[in-house]
Amino acid sequence: MSHTLYIVGFGPGNYEHMTQKAIDVMKQVDVIVGYTTYVEIVKEYFPNQNYKTTPMRKETERCIFAIEEVEKGNDVALISSGDSGIYGMAGIALQLVQERKSNIQVEVVSGVTAASVAASVLGAPLMHDFAVISLSDLMTPLPLIMKRVECAAMGDMIVCFYNPRSKKRNDYIIEAAKKMLLHQKGSIPVGIVRHAGRPEEESFLTTLEELANFDAWKEEQKNKVDMFSMVIVGNSTTYVKDGKMITPRGYKIS
Amino acid sequence: MSHTLYIVGFGPGNYEHMTQKAIDVMKQVDVIVGYTTYVEIVKEYFPNQNYKTTPMRKETERCIFAIEEVEKGNDVALISSGDSGIYGMAGIALQLVQERKSNIQVEVVSGVTAASVAASVLGAPLMHDFAVISLSDLMTPLPLIMKRVECAAMGDMIVCFYNPRSKKRNDYIIEAAKKMLLHQKGSIPVGIVRHAGRPEEESFLTTLEELANFDAWKEEQKNKVDMFSMVIVGNSTTYVKDGKMITPRGYKIS
Numbered sequence: 001m002s003h004t005l006y007i008v009g010f011g012p013g014n015y016e017h018m019t020q021k022a023i024d025v026m027k028q029v030d031v032i033v034g035y036t037t038y039v040e041i042v043k044e045y046f047p048n049q050n051y052k053t054t055p056m057r058k059e060t061e062r063c064i065f066a067i068e069e070v071e072k073g074n075d076v077a078l079i080s081s082g083d084s085g086i087y088g089m090a091g092i093a094l095q096l097v098q099e100r101k102s103n104i105q106v107e108v109v110s111g112v113t114a115a116s117v118a119a120s121v122l123g124a125p126l127m128h129d130f131a132v133i134s135l136s137d138l139m140t141p142l143p144l145i146m147k148r149v150e151c152a153a154m155g156d157m158i159v160c161f162y163n164p165r166s167k168k169r170n171d172y173i174i175e176a177a178k179k180m181l182l183h184q185k186g187s188i189p190v191g192i193v194r195h196a197g198r199p200e201e202e203s204f205l206t207t208l209e210e211l212a213n214f215d216a217w218k219e220e221q222k223n224k225v226d227m228f229s230m231v232i233v234g235n236s237t238t239y240v241k242d243g244k245m246i247t248p249r250g251y252k253i254s
Numbered sequence: 255m256s257h258t259l260y261i262v263g264f265g266p267g268n269y270e271h272m273t274q275k276a277i278d279v280m281k282q283v284d285v286i287v288g289y290t291t292y293v294e295i296v297k298e299y300f301p302n303q304n305y306k307t308t309p310m311r312k313e314t315e316r317c318i319f320a321i322e323e324v325e326k327g328n329d330v331a332l333i334s335s336g337d338s339g340i341y342g343m344a345g346i347a348l349q350l351v352q353e354r355k356s357n358i359q360v361e362v363v364s365g366v367t368a369a370s371v372a373a374s375v376l377g378a379p380l381m382h383d384f385a386v387i388s389l390s391d392l393m394t395p396l397p398l399i400m401k402r403v404e405c406a407a408m409g410d411m412i413v414c415f416y417n418p419r420s421k422k423r424n425d426y427i428i429e430a431a432k433k434m435l436l437h438q439k440g441s442i443p444v445g446i447v448r449h450a451g452r453p454e455e456e457s458f459l460t461t462l463e464e465l466a467n468f469d470a471w472k473e474e475q476k477n478k479v480d481m482f483s484m485v486i487v488g489n490s491t492t493y494v495k496d497g498k499m500i501t502p503r504g505y506k507i508s
Contacts, residue, residue, distance in 0.1 A: 011273070016273065017274070017364065019270065019272060019273055019366060020269055020270045020272055021271060024270065086370065086373070087381060090373075091502060094378050094500055110271065110370040110371050112273060112365065112366055116340065119362075119364070120339045120344070120363070124362065126340045126341075127339075127340075127342070128341075129388060129399070131384070131386075132383060132384050132385075138504075139504035140382070140504070147409055148410070150409075155406065156398070157402055197364075241352055246345055246348055248345060248346075249345050249346060249393050
């Protein structure tokens with residue numbers, strides 16, 4: 001009987017944001033494969049499972065290991081945070097299965113993506129059309145990323161920035177904010193959530209103008225924008241009231 | 255003690271895509287409030303709960319009812335499919351709570367959004383930056399929607415169309431495809447999933463050029479594009495292989 005490679009998104013990392021399917025799969029498979037940090041998170045909830053960790057940025061090796069385990073007759077969960085189908089492992093895993101002409105079954109198990117959880121922390125910023133853009137240029141040329149940012153702003157779309165800043169990419173968020181300012185007002189609200197849905201979760205609100213001025217922020221505040229953060233820039237109708245960031249959908253409320 | 259209004263996204267509608275938190279909340283609240291169709295879905299899993307249904311398009315009334323129930327001392331789940339924070343009830347509920355200066359607690363409980371589930375059915379189309387655009391013009395002027403579609407195509411973003419077609423909006427998907435063709439090739443893959451994640455789920459692949467030619471489709475095929483469908487248009491790198499729609503992220507695979 002053919003065995004299955006489950007490509008599982010486990011959401012932000014706490015048990016309560018996992019889907020029932022992700023939980024069932026992680027409980028039932030023979031091996032759980034993932035990047036060290038992800039395995040540490042999941043191990044807490046499923047301590048008796050077999051785990052295989054591989055280092056960061058070794059995505060190809062990790063997938064091949066997982067595929068080989070399935071070919072040996074195991075059911076395997078290849079895990080990542082958020083939704084495995086959004087900037088996740090689903091793509092490369094499917095590509096490698098096809099390239100090997102492997103006859104294993106593959107199933108992508110969706111999870112709650114970081115934009116959803118960050119939005120729920122901030123209020124309701126995603127009631128309208130939005131763009132999801134990663135500021136990591138490991139896989140995408142920077143000019144294309146910035147073109148997308150500008151196009152999103154031109155269309156007055158809310159923008160969710162994944163991977164907004166790393167040590168090597170200190171300035172991209174500033175450049176992105178400046179691109180948006182070519183089409184949007186500086187007063188547009190910006191919500192920043194770090195470790196959304198995890199115990200260390202913290203969030204704060206700022207504006208697009210302030211984001212463009214990121215260099216002048218205090219170091220402590222700057223540190224809240226990193227690879228664990230989600231930056232959500234509103235559209236022209238987004239506002240902040242009572243600490244909540246809201247993009248109204250247009251219902252008549254009174 | 256202050257009671258809580260939970261604004262719950264229950265995902266596509268099957269139990270396995272619900273988050274643990276959504277399940278716990280729906281099991282524990284005093285009342286579950288929702289649009290008739292949503293309540294019918296959820297009732298199957300939590301048959302012993304108290305339900306209050308309100309008709310479609312009565313969003314304001316539904317929210318006020320839910321808020322009043324909380325003010326009376328009940329914990330209430332206001333439910334919707336997908337993620338309550340993406341085109342969901344979170345915005346209007348927060349707006350109404352603020353307008354009433356109600357001191358109830360509000361918690362947005364994220365769910366798996368339709369784009370995630372549709373993507374998992376198709377393969378891995380969302381490995382790269384994407385835009386989420388609703389083709390419903392009930393709340394948004396059509397020219398703004400079409401501007402967003404064109405901007406997304408200009409930025410070579412994948413596009414997820416929510417609410418792609420209704421009886422009254424037969425042509426919007428054609429207009430959207432034509433806008434995209436101003437910037438994208440006709441050969442770009444398009445994946446269409448109806449009832450993603452539900453027992454009736456069906457999906458098929460086409461191209462942007464074919465989508466622009468929607469009028470010439472057979473009636474049976476046309477009917478697969480409606481308010482229960484998600485249309486995902488790839489970017490310039492998206493391809494179809496072995497029936498899977500994949501947008502490569504750029505990892506070196508061999």
